[in-house]
Amino acid sequence: MKVERFEDLICWQEAHGLTNAVCDFTQQPESVKDFELVRQIRRAAVSVMSNIAEGFERWTRKEWVRFLDIAKDSAGEVRSQLYVAPDQRYIRPAQFQATKTQAEKASQTIASLIGYLDSHTVTYQVRETASEQLDFPAEFCNRNLGT
Numbered sequence: 001m002k003v004e005r006f007e008d009l010i011c012w013q014e015a016h017g018l019t020n021a022v023c024d025f026t027q028q029p030e031s032v033k034d035f036e037l038v039r040q041i042r043r044a045a046v047s048v049m050s051n052i053a054e055g056f057e058r059w060t061r062k063e064w065v066r067f068l069d070i071a072k073d074s075a076g077e078v079r080s081q082l083y084v085a086p087d088q089r090y091i092r093p094a095q096f097q098a099t100k101t102q103a104e105k106a107s108q109t110i111a112s113l114i115g116y117l118d119s120h121t122v123t124y125q126v127r128e129t130a131s132e133q134l135d136f137p138a139e140f141c142n143r144n145l146g147t
Helices: 010-026 035-056 061-082 093-119
Strands: none
Touching: 010 035, 010 061, 010 093, 035 061, 035 093, 061 093
16 A cells, blocks of 8 residues: 555554543643643653654655654653553543553554564665655555544
């Protein structure tokens, strides 16, 4: 399947969902009081989707994988910080679990893409232009869900 933009990537879509879930719970009155946690967890969530996008726009597989690694690290950071929310009664247990699951899905889809790129170094080489289409298996992209 041809990928024309980072929004076509399932891992970016999952990261976008994670960012929305984090923003939802951090807008609740209980959470807003903890400015530092809200600031840090939002930055980490946005970092996941931003690093996927930035890596996609890079010119080599090696650079893209480096940015995907950073995105995966940020997803782990969100998961870790998320545990503070129920401890401090900032989030309901069901919302905590849903947000944690979203973080895990984002991390898993990023890891799968990293694994694919690492094992297919011959098929993914330097692009001539940033807008050049890339060919990926359907498990990594979905144009119907992209924004």
